[in-house]
Amino acid sequence: MTDTSTPAIRLTGxxxxxxxxxxxxxxxLEIADGExxxxxxxxxxxxxxxLRMIAGFELPTAGTVELGGRDVTRLAPFERDVNTVFQDYxxxxxxxxxxNVEYGLKVRxxxxxxxxxxxxxxxxxxxxxxxxxxxxxxxSGGQRQRVALARALVNQPxxxxxxxxxxxxxxxxxxxMQVELKAIQREAGITFVFVTHDQDxxxxxxxxxxxxxxxxxxxxxxxxxxxxxxxxxxxxGFVGTSNVFSGDTAKALFHREGxxxxxxxxxxLTADGEAEAGTPGTVAEVIYAGPVTRYVVDLDAGGRVVVVxxxxxxxxxxxxxxxxxxxxxxxxxxxxxxPNDKETANA
Amino acid sequence: MTALGxxxxxxxxxxxxxxxxxxxxxxVVAYLGALAVLLVSAFWTVNGFTGETVREFSxxxxxxxxxEEVYRAVTLRSIGVAAAVTAICVVVAVPMAxxxxxxxxxxxxxxxxxxxxxxxxxSYLVKAYAWRILFAxxxxxDTLLGGPxxxxxxxxxxxxxxxxxxxxxxxxxxxxxGLERLPDSLLEASADLGARAGRTFRAIxxxxxxxxxxxxxxxxxxxxxxxxxxxxxxxxxxxxLGNVVYANIGAANNLPFAAAIATIPVLVMVIYLVAVRxxxxxxxx
Numbered sequence: 251m252t253d254t255s256t257p258a259i260r261l262t263g264x265x266x267x268x269x270x271x272x273x274x275x276x277x278x279l280e281i282a283d284g285e286x287x288x289x290x291x292x293x294x295x296x297x298x299x300x301l302r303m304i305a306g307f308e309l310p311t312a313g314t315v316e317l318g319g320r321d322v323t324r325l326a327p328f329e330r331d332v333n334t335v336f337q338d339y340x341x342x343x344x345x346x347x348x349x350n351v352e353y354g355l356k357v358r359x360x361x362x363x364x365x366x367x368x369x370x371x372x373x374x375x376x377x378x379x380x381x382x383x384x385x386x387x388x389x390s391g392g393q394r395q396r397v398a399l400a401r402a403l404v405n406q407p408x409x410x411x412x413x414x415x416x417x418x419x420x421x422x423x424x425x426x427m428q429v430e431l432k433a434i435q436r437e438a439g440i441t442f443v444f445v446t447h448d449q450d451x452x453x454x455x456x457x458x459x460x461x462x463x464x465x466x467x468x469x470x471x472x473x474x475x476x477x478x479x480x481x482x483x484x485x486x487g488f489v490g491t492s493n494v495f496s497g498d499t500a501k502a503l504f505h506r507e508g509x510x511x512x513x514x515x516x517x518x519l520t521a522d523g524e525a526e527a528g529t530p531g532t533v534a535e536v537i538y539a540g541p542v543t544r545y546v547v548d549l550d551a552g553g554r555v556v557v558v559x560x561x562x563x564x565x566x567x568x569x570x571x572x573x574x575x576x577x578x579x580x581x582x583x584x585x586x587x588x589p590n591d592k593e594t595a596n597a
Numbered sequence: 598m599t600a601l602g603x604x605x606x607x608x609x610x611x612x613x614x615x616x617x618x619x620x621x622x623x624x625v626v627a628y629l630g631a632l633a634v635l636l637v638s639a640f641w642t643v644n645g646f647t648g649e650t651v652r653e654f655s656x657x658x659x660x661x662x663x664x665e666e667v668y669r670a671v672t673l674r675s676i677g678v679a680a681a682v683t684a685i686c687v688v689v690a691v692p693m694a695x696x697x698x699x700x701x702x703x704x705x706x707x708x709x710x711x712x713x714x715x716x717x718x719x720s721y722l723v724k725a726y727a728w729r730i731l732f733a734x735x736x737x738x739d740t741l742l743g744g745p746x747x748x749x750x751x752x753x754x755x756x757x758x759x760x761x762x763x764x765x766x767x768x769x770x771x772x773x774x775g776l777e778r779l780p781d782s783l784l785e786a787s788a789d790l791g792a793r794a795g796r797t798f799r800a801i802x803x804x805x806x807x808x809x810x811x812x813x814x815x816x817x818x819x820x821x822x823x824x825x826x827x828x829x830x831x832x833x834x835x836x837x838l839g840n841v842v843y844a845n846i847g848a849a850n851n852l853p854f855a856a857a858i859a860t861i862p863v864l865v866m867v868i869y870l871v872a873v874r875x876x877x878x879x880x881x882x
Contacts, residue, residue, distance in 0.1 A: 307785050327788040334789045340782035344804045353800075354790035405790065 256319040258283045258409055258441040259304060264313035266299050273299045275465035277313070281443060281458075283408075286435050288444045288452040291462030292488065297445045300462075301411050304443065305334050318408055328357075332409040333402035337417060339394045341386040347373070347397050348382030354405040372404035373397075375434065392423045403434070409441045416451065428454055449489045453477060461485045477513075483587050486511040493517075493555045494587065502551040503529060509587040514558040516583040519545055520576050521569050528576030531555065533569045543567055547575060632863075639856040648850055658857035668841075672861055675838040678757055679821035685761040686768035686817045687810055694769050695802070698776035699784070710773075713766050721763065725830045728759045732831055751833035759831050760821045767820070768813035775809030776802075811873050818869060822862040838862055 257280040266274040274296040281287045289297040302308045304315055306327035314323045322330050333354070341350050351369040360368070373379050376396035386394055395415060402410055412431075416424045432455045435442045446452050452459045453473040460470040461484075469481040480486035483494050496509040504510055520528065534554070535546035538561075545557040545568070555577065559568055569575050605612045639658060642651045662668045697709045716724065731737050732755045735745035742748045749755060779802065787797040825839025832840070838861055845855035 305785075305789060307788075326793075327785065328791045328793055332789075334786070336782045336786060338780060338782055340780065340786035342783060342786070342801055342805075353787070353792075357791040357796060401790070 255283060257281055257316075258285070258318060259443065260314075260316040260319075261300070261304075262314045262316070264300065264303060264315065265311045266296075266303060266308060267311045273465055274303070274310075277465075277467060279460065279467065279470065281441060283318075284439050284441055286432065286442045286444065286455055286457045288446060288456040288459045289462060290446055290449060290452040290459050290489070292447060295462035296465035297460075297462045298413055299465075301334075301413055301443060301445050304409070305332055305411050306330050331407055332411055333405050333407040334411045334413065335395075335398045335402050335415045337414045339386075339398040339415075341394055341397055341401070343386055345385075346382060347378070347384050347386065347389070350386065350397060351382075351401045351404050353401065358405075368404055369400075372400040375403065376400045376430075391418055392427070395419060395427065399431075399434070403438065403440075406438075407440065409443060410435075412442060412444045414446055415444075416446075416448075424451070431455060453489070459489075461489060463488075479585055480511060481588060483509055483511070486585070486587060491556055491558075493553075495553060499549065499551050499553040503549075504584070508589065511585045511587055512555075512579050512583055514544070514556040515542075516579050517555065517557045518578045519547070519557045519559055519568055520578070522574035522576055524576075528578035530574065530576055533571055533573045533575055536567050536569070536571055538567070545569060545575075547577060549577075635856050635859055635863075638853050639860050641853040641856075643851045643853055650853060658854050661854070662857060662861070667836075668858070671836050671838060671841055672865075674753070674836070675822055675862070676865060678753070678760065678837060679818045681757050682760045682764060682821040683768075683814045683817045685757070686765050686813065689761070689765060690768040690772050690813065691806070691810075694772040694776055697769075697773050698779075699781065713769050713773075717766055721826065722830075724763060725759060725827050728755070728762065729830050751831050753832070753835050755831040755833075756828050756835055756837070759827050760824060761817075763827065764817040764820050767816035768810075771809045771812040772806060775806050779805055807876075811876070815870070815873070819862075819866050822865060 259279070259281040261277050261279045264274055264277040264279075265272065273294075277296075277300055289300060291297045299308060303310050304317075306322070306325060306329070310323060314321055316322065317330060317332065341347075342353065345353065348366075348369055351372055352365050355365040355368060370379065370382070373382060376399050378393060378396055378400065381389070381393065381397075386397065389397065395418070398415070415431075416427050419427060428451060431442075431444075444452070444455065453476075456473055458471060459473050459476050461468045461476060463482075463484050469476055469485045471479075476485065476489055480489060480492065483496075486492035486494055491514050492511045493514060494509055494511045495503055500506065500508055500510055518528075522530065529549055529551065531547040531549040533545055534548050535544075537544040537546070540561075542558050542560055545559065547555045547557060549555060557577065605615070638650075640654050640656070642653070642655050642657050643649070644651055697706055697713075701709060729751075732748065732751055733739075734750060736748070738748040739745050739750075783801055783805075784797055787801045788794075792800065823839055825837070825843045828835055828837045828840050829843075838858060842855045842858050845851045845858065849855075
């Protein structure tokens with residue numbers, strides 16, 4: 251990940267319009283070799299379109315795509331050293347699991363014996379050894395997902411593109427696959443580009459995250475950086491829950507103009523009377539969520555704040571609805587959001 | 598009314614009988630009944646002097662069909678025509694259906710489906726006669742090929758062309774439906790794994806389309822095998838099973854022999870369907 255090495259992927263001025271609608275509005279990005287890189291954003295933010303342009307399924311309206319220093323902007327998907335794990339897995343229904351995994355090798359004329367050995371290894375890697383003779387229709391969702399992964403990995407691509415691959419799985423399976431994907435990526439040393447709209451997923455697995463907004467990258471950086479120091483109110487709101495103060499509330503609380511963000515778990519809530527200091531407010535809502543309880547507090551200074559507190563005391567709430575409370579936080583945990591990022595971005 | 602409703606609710610078999618009695622009656626009496634009469638009368642004969650049907654069991658008709666060269670030739674020719682029509686329809690329908698399902702925009706797809714369906718509303722006879730004009734001596738086909746007598750004229754070739762034209766929609770529609778069910782991501786996945794378009798078509802699209810092609814071929818094959826009008830209009834002197842049956846009903850007034858010949862396409866279709874079933878294509882329909 252040094253500056254001198256060629257990045258696995260370099261996108262320059264990448265744009266894509268669909269019938270006059272700009273889905274991707276100028277992306278400049280470098281993804282290092284061996285990096286686990288996530289593209290996070292709401293649906294329609296352009297992240298999948300960027301992935302599809304890297305794979306070669308869409309031609310950019312403008313800009314270039316480089317893979318390992320080679321310009322592949324105009325090349326067909328079969329001429330690029332990348333493989334994709336599709337959102338719907340896209341397993342070939344008429345072929346067995348083994349034939350699915352072997353497909354890429356067969357197309358590239360790898361001899362039959364080597365093909366079989368490599369496909370079996372790939373299936374073993376995703377813990378599906380012995381499932382080779384099944385048809386995709388006979389597999390569960392999680393198993394199909396892993397077949398899709400094996401089918402892509404067996405080709406040993408430089409870059410693996412994953413388009414919301416865990417979206418169709420239930421929560422438990424998804425969390426398990428997150429850990430497995432990360433392990434597989436570390437072991438194989440392949441660059442992963444992972445598209446997701448799930449912030450937990452992006453934060454847990456990635457070396458770096460790019461947050462997409464309206465076809466642009468709103469912020470790119472390490473998960474901690476994106477979470478702790480959001481560069482815009484959009485990022486603050488999309489990645490995790492955030493309390494953004496602006497206008498009169500900001501002036502009252504921070505004695506300055508501007509917009510400020512404080513994460514809900516960084517706020518300490520105490521019942522009024524127990525503490526003298528802190529910002530006063532009234533509890534509007536108490537939401538019990540197992541390990542934590544969320545408190546929605548209306549500040550006297552105006553604005554609504556969400557506070558998250560761990561349930562260390564048998565789940566007994568720290569405060570009840572309509573109760574007066576005081577909120578406090580450390581100055582370090584206040585993030586000043588740069589003034590209107592949107593206007594400069596749209597210029 | 599409520600009493601009847603709740604009575605039926607308690608007696609599901611009666612409900613089923615109410616639902617199915619009419620279609621079953623139709624199937625058994627009109628459809629299977631006609632087939633049974635056909636089969637039975639195939640074993641009767643006609644008195645050569647009086648022209649009256651002799652209702653006694655006899656294998657004479659089948660002996661004639663099996664021993665006389667001409668009937669074997671007609672059977673093979675008919676199967677050949679049906680197979681050629683089916684092959685032509687597949688070759689034309691697959692790219693056309695592919696364009697409709699995967700390339701055309703949503704709006705032009707709509708119009709293309711209408712364009713495929715509208716010829717089915719026009720009378721079969723009108724369409725066959727239109728082709729008769731096209732293939733006529735000195736007609737447009739001749740002109741295109743350089744003058745009167747230069748084209749193929751009426752005959753086997755014209756029959757195959759016209760039948761292919763008539764039954765093409767029955768091949769396009771199931772293949773189109775099959776392609777619509779084929780997710781684009783499968784084509785992308787194949788390209789992603791290194792396959793060029795031709796390879797993707799052979800290794801992914803065609804195998805998935807096999808059931809749809811069989812479904813279409815059941816229409817094109819059986820309709821061609823039984824046709825007797827097209828061959829009369831553009832077939833010239835060509836004899837196919839259909840017009841041999843027709844000639845025996847009309848001019849020759851030998852209904853039992855017509856019935857015996859009519860069992861040939863029935864038998865061929867049964868063999869064809871069993872073969873298709875064996876291939877496993879029907880389960881995927």
